[in-house]
Amino acid sequence: MKRVALLGMPNTGKSTLFNRMTGGAARVGNWPGITVELLSGKILLGGDMVEIIDLPGIYDLHGFSDDEQVVRHFLHDNVPDLALVILNTTQIERQMSLLLQLKQLDMNIVVLLNMSDEAKKFGISVNVAKMSALLEMPIFLISAKYGRGYPEALQAITKALRYPTPGMAEQLRSQLEQDQHIETEMARVLKHTVQVPVRLSDNLTEKLDRVMLHPWLGLPIFFAVMYLVFQGIFMFGQPLQTGIAGLFTWLRETALVPALGGLPQVLQGLLLDGIYNGVATVAAFIPIIILFFLFMAMVEDSGYLSRAAFLMDALMARLGLDGRGFVMLLMGFGCNVPALMGTRVMRSRAMRLLTMLVIPFSLCSARLQVFIFFTAALFSPKAAPIVVFSLYLFSFVAAILTALIFKHQFKNNEPFVLELPPYRFPTLRQMVLRGWLEVRHFLRRATKFIVAGVILVWLLTHLPLSAAPASADTLAGMIGGFFQPVFAPVGINEQLTIALIFGFIAKEIVIGALAVIYGLSGDALSGAIGQQLDWVQAYSFMLFTLLYTPCLATVATLQSESKLLKFTALSLAWSLALAWLVSFAFYQGARALGY
Amino acid sequence: MPSTTLAALHPGETATIVSIHAEEALHQRLLALGFRSGKHIEMIRKASFSGPLQVRIGTTDVMLRRSEAAKIMVCQGASGT
Numbered sequence: 066m067k068r069v070a071l072l073g074m075p076n077t078g079k080s081t082l083f084n085r086m087t088g089g090a091a092r093v094g095n096w097p098g099i100t101v102e103l104l105s106g107k108i109l110l111g112g113d114m115v116e117i118i119d120l121p122g123i124y125d126l127h128g129f130s131d132d133e134q135v136v137r138h139f140l141h142d143n144v145p146d147l148a149l150v151i152l153n154t155t156q157i158e159r160q161m162s163l164l165l166q167l168k169q170l171d172m173n174i175v176v177l178l179n180m181s182d183e184a185k186k187f188g189i190s191v192n193v194a195k196m197s198a199l200l201e202m203p204i205f206l207i208s209a210k211y212g213r214g215y216p217e218a219l220q221a222i223t224k225a226l227r228y229p230t231p232g233m234a235e236q237l238r239s240q241l242e243q244d245q246h247i248e249t250e251m252a253r254v255l256k257h258t259v260q261v262p263v264r265l266s267d268n269l270t271e272k273l274d275r276v277m278l279h280p281w282l283g284l285p286i287f288f289a290v291m292y293l294v295f296q297g298i299f300m301f302g303q304p305l306q307t308g309i310a311g312l313f314t315w316l317r318e319t320a321l322v323p324a325l326g327g328l329p330q331v332l333q334g335l336l337l338d339g340i341y342n343g344v345a346t347v348a349a350f351i352p353i354i355i356l357f358f359l360f361m362a363m364v365e366d367s368g369y370l371s372r373a374a375f376l377m378d379a380l381m382a383r384l385g386l387d388g389r390g391f392v393m394l395l396m397g398f399g400c401n402v403p404a405l406m407g408t409r410v411m412r413s414r415a416m417r418l419l420t421m422l423v424i425p426f427s428l429c430s431a432r433l434q435v436f437i438f439f440t441a442a443l444f445s446p447k448a449a450p451i452v453v454f455s456l457y458l459f460s461f462v463a464a465i466l467t468a469l470i471f472k473h474q475f476k477n478n479e480p481f482v483l484e485l486p487p488y489r490f491p492t493l494r495q496m497v498l499r500g501w502l503e504v505r506h507f508l509r510r511a512t513k514f515i516v517a518g519v520i521l522v523w524l525l526t527h528l529p530l531s532a533a534p535a536s537a538d539t540l541a542g543m544i545g546g547f548f549q550p551v552f553a554p555v556g557i558n559e560q561l562t563i564a565l566i567f568g569f570i571a572k573e574i575v576i577g578a579l580a581v582i583y584g585l586s587g588d589a590l591s592g593a594i595g596q597q598l599d600w601v602q603a604y605s606f607m608l609f610t611l612l613y614t615p616c617l618a619t620v621a622t623l624q625s626e627s628k629l630l631k632f633t634a635l636s637l638a639w640s641l642a643l644a645w646l647v648s649f650a651f652y653q654g655a656r657a658l659g660y
Numbered sequence: 661m662p663s664t665t666l667a668a669l670h671p672g673e674t675a676t677i678v679s680i681h682a683e684e685a686l687h688q689r690l691l692a693l694g695f696r697s698g699k700h701i702e703m704i705r706k707a708s709f710s711g712p713l714q715v716r717i718g719t720t721d722v723m724l725r726r727s728e729a730a731k732i733m734v735c736q737g738a739s740g741t
Binding site: 129158159274283482483485487 | 682685689690692693704705707708709710711714718719720721722724725728
């Protein structure tokens with residue numbers, strides 16, 4: 066199968082073009098010579114199947130950034146039959162350099178000058194025929210977003226694929242050294258073919274920036290925007306999540322329970338509470354992930370995410386992070402899973418890993434459910450909001466502390482020089498495609514892991530079969546008993562330890578697990594817990610719940626996004642250690658003070 | 661002609677790049693974004709709390725930290741190309 070590689074600088078609309086070509090039928094895959102996964106899609110072109118590969122956006126073919134190395138290694142080990150080079154027409158003056166570097170590699174090249182609509186608006190005119198002749202390459206003006214010029218470009222691509230694939234020059238590096246004449250060549254081509262007005266007229270962006278990046282108003286506006294996005298995602302997301310959970314319960318009660326009624330009790334339990342619940346857990350994330358990326362596509366494609374980076378950088382730079390990481394951290398307060406996936410916008414791997422280490426400390430909506438239950442059971446209605454607020458503070462402090470401690474291990478070496486693209490309206494198509502791709506990615510990567518985890522916890526809480534489920538005689542009870550010396554000093558009793566084992570799957574099921582463990586539910590359960598625990602124990606349990614592993618889906622996402630078992634293990638170990646230390650300090654401190 | 665660093669420019673001021681004294685990775689990135697000696701550059705704004713700078717070079721708006729801008733020497737008032 067012939068391979069077409071998409072190449073271009075960041076912010077050229079490369080992904081938009083990729084989505085237009087593949088229509089969302091893309092998948093991630095591994096390639097020889099590189100460690101990161103790339104999106105690719107197969108399409109029918111001129112009667113043959115062709116594979117389109119979306120390479121990361123790069124500024125320079127011999128730069129030092131992670132992405133630039135990926136592209137170099139990819140081209141070296143997987144010579145494409147055609148390189149489709151996408152340039153942003155509005156910035157053609159400087160983007161031409163990448164094209165000329167690629168030209169030296171002797172590849173089959175078709176050039177697409179994208180964002181022709183914007184260029185026209187700015188008064189930039191390009192003599193395509195002349196440029197094509199000077200560079201000896203087919204060149205087309207297109208708008209990937211609206212599809213103008215696209216059919217003609219596709220024809221040229223089909224035609225170009227009929228040529229034999231040239232062999233990649235052996236000494237890629239030495240080829241790249243001959244850069245000196247690129248500048249003169251660039252000046253020559255541009256002089257004859259491109260006309261740029263002295264001053265660009267993009268009043269809208271200028272005016273918007275004057276408000277959005279205002280020295281005083283900028284930050285309040287940023288927090289207001291974040292609040293709206295957050296509310297938007299979780300206001301629509303939570304009913305959908307509840308709806309999906311309801312649908313799964315309904316299906317279980319009306320169809321599966323009667324159908325499996327003939328099976329032995331254990332097998333029923335394993336199938337329904339193990340596998341089926343695992344699938345239901347995965348499904349509950351689907352609406353949140355889709356909504357998150359719908360909104361994120363809006364924030365990102367509109368150009369606002371780079372403005373957020375501008376506004377928050379003063380603070381985040383001290384933590385070894387950048388402003389985009391702060392946005393993801395905030396979104397983590399809704400749900401950690403899509404926030405972790407969203408860190409992909411950060412192109413420096415070290416900074417991305419550091420952000421991923423920090424996000425699990427965001428107090429997500431599932432943890433909030435546990436806290437509301439416990440504060441209602443143990444604190445007066447007047448104290449309850451203060452208690453929940455203090456947990457939010459702990460969440461922020463844990464995140465900042467983690468960043469400060471680990472920023473030297475995950476040192477970012479990439480220069481912080483970012484483009485501020487003009488504000489643009491994203492199309493609905495772009496947004497929906499993004500949400501759909503991300504959900505597929507999550508399902509493919511995380512389902513097995515999550516279902517296996519749910520089954521494991523089911524087995525732990527139900528074996529040996531003679532014991533009452535989730536009681537002290539089960540494996541989970543034994544583990545709880547075994548770890549009692551560890552948990553006693555932080556005020557967490559055996560029943561709560563078993564609940565923490567459940568909480569490893571998802572915080573949503575902690576209260577349900579407590580109901581099984583105590584054999585009570587609703588007000589009776591909160592009454593019993595209120596009787597058994599004092600507020601110091603309860604607060605210590607909440608601190609532990611806040612800081613230790615958020616849920617299996619988060620662990621699965623940490624692993625699928627980092628592809629580093631060591632990193633996932635570090636995140637698990639660090640959050641457990643921090644949870645224990647903080648709970649210990651609090652519990653022993655409060656007891657020492659006489660509470 | 662007074663020569664200063666890019667970081668010292670005030671919002672609204674324009675200058676011409678004289679030279680870039682950055683390590684290789686930063687230098688490459690700046691080159692790719694259009695930073696070359698002789699180029700016109702305009703300071704658009706500076707973020708509060710010693711935050712990053714927004715500059716305009718050619719048709720591109722770029723943000724960079726003050727520490728990085730301090731490595732770019734510019735000359736005010738001269739007419740560049």
